[in-house]
Amino acid sequence: MNRRIWLAVGVFIAVLLAALSVYLFFKATPYQTDIDHGPSPEAQANPYLAAEHFLRKQGLTVGHANSLDVLPTLDPRQHSLLLLGDRHNMTPRQIDQVMNWTRAGGRLLFIAESLWDEKLGQSNDLLLDRVQVHQSLSKDLKDPPPATGEDPYPNLTKLYLEEEDAPAYATFDTAFHLEDPNNLAQAWANSGKATHMMQLNQGLGSIIVVTDADLWKTPAIDQYDNAWLLWYLTADTQVTLLFNTDHDSLPTLLLRYFPQALVALIALIGLGLWHVGVRHGPLIEPAPRARRQLQEHLRASADFILRRSGQDSLLQALQQDILRRVRRRHPGFDQLGVAEQWLVLARLTGQPTRAISQAMSPRPKQRLSSVEFSRQVAHLQTLRNAL
Template identity: 60%
Template structure:
């Protein structure tokens, strides 16, 4: 190939490369890509980090303390203390010191952490019991009459003076606060439950909530959750206590090495069993021929009662009654509850009050043997009548 041919080939290659570069330049567009690496280690270790940052942006001084030991160094006046973590390790002495701090002018916000026990007349939550406040499951409350439809029945509302509309918060709707002593000055409710109460205590102020998950990340950004946190602490310096006491060594070991601890316990149990000394010969199992049908039935009933519980057995009888009623009365399942009771009363010749008493949801607390036997007999009478 002569020199002219080489130049022509080179020129063609240069034109091809230039055309390709021009095409690519016209069709490529720069763009920015954001790669989310998830929350920072600080955010993973502190569920209230977003709440702290929000309060600081509202010009509030916020700090975090790990326990109640520093309570003596916190001035009550102009100071808010938020107890948002578990308080099972807080002693009665610390509870009294905390209430004395509030009585001197401090603000306290804490989460109710136990349900009221009617039999024991206490909940076990030292702060709740000391303030004579009770917490219940919302599902156990009687339904309230609805004067008008509620657009947001699961949200908690707080009405303020000179405001046309309420503020909305996403408290857990499963819990309810009650104030039998009428000490609360203000409260916030959902459609059928109370989730926030506020009462004066000496020179200070106490706010009780059913849960604080609405102030964790990212729930604090929903509805008016962040505004409520600021509203309850405005004008004060805030100390956040979400670990009232440091975890013990046993707690830390169980949290991080549960499998190792279980294996160690099994090894110790096997070692004790292997080294144990037997005293006397092994007792032979009783002959199968001696067992009777009554013993099998009694053992089966005892097993079901022990493992399933009274509520499950009562619920099974109630469901059996409803199944038989559907067979006897077509369309029974589409009737209202009151109409179902009337149908059952007509079929079984029992008063509607007795029908409603028998078909009410079983209580969580364990019944006495006599009361349990009475309810079972009543349900069996209704079932046999169908």
């Protein structure tokens, strides 16, 4: 009986699952979708990866470096060097090397990193000062005169080319403005109010200064004519992009993804050090008092009096001891005037009256410095020892 019941239950469950499968087969509708997993690790480490791929598709040879150590290996002829990284630690010697490389025929592009200081007559960007280009904030500029036609794209930077009816548009940061006080620029690109790109000749080569390079990073390079402008500035050359592509260090990654494990490790190390540092053995008994020497007792007594009564009590005790000794050697000393007493002390001790006056005169209430107090005690002890 029980066996038949279990068999019936099993058949019922099998039929139920079969019916559910048939229902889902006819009701389920297959479809395709794209899942965005975000940028690849290579793209995250290299913000100009899309720019490199684009230039390679145009037939250019493209590489990148992390420092200027690569400069001696680059032939300046038909070569473009794009300084897209932070240059705050660039030395004057490196600037000379870059400028010499450019004069020999290289094409140099870099980002202006600092604002011009009128009071100092310089900026914090040594390379920008060397090419005599100033950078300022666009908001500090005067409004341009009204144009005959309204600019449909005032926030876009426009580059006008010969034999072209329409300009090329780029998305430079319009918050900054480049100024050429010596009229050295051969070409430039402006937005509605400011200048964001300048090109200057340098020997056999050329220099291109831009306010920023975010328009050539992966999120923005496909907007407007940003990619075309990068190709135009580097056309017919080999390209080297110089920026820092160092990855996060292992401690940084551990701190970012495993902070609890690091805390546990630090606690474990601390407990280990505490265990190793635990004292093993009996305490060392303090030395018996019989071992104390007379000098230690005298020093302790003097320290106690100094803390309890101050400096004056110690100085007065020495002065009284000197007076007791001189009374024994010169009867009637107390009946003499102060000046005569100083003369008697000078005769008995062989010290000048000026030193005796400084040592025996009453001291002001203010506390003496350690050096002055020691000097005063030494004078008094010299007088006492002479008596």
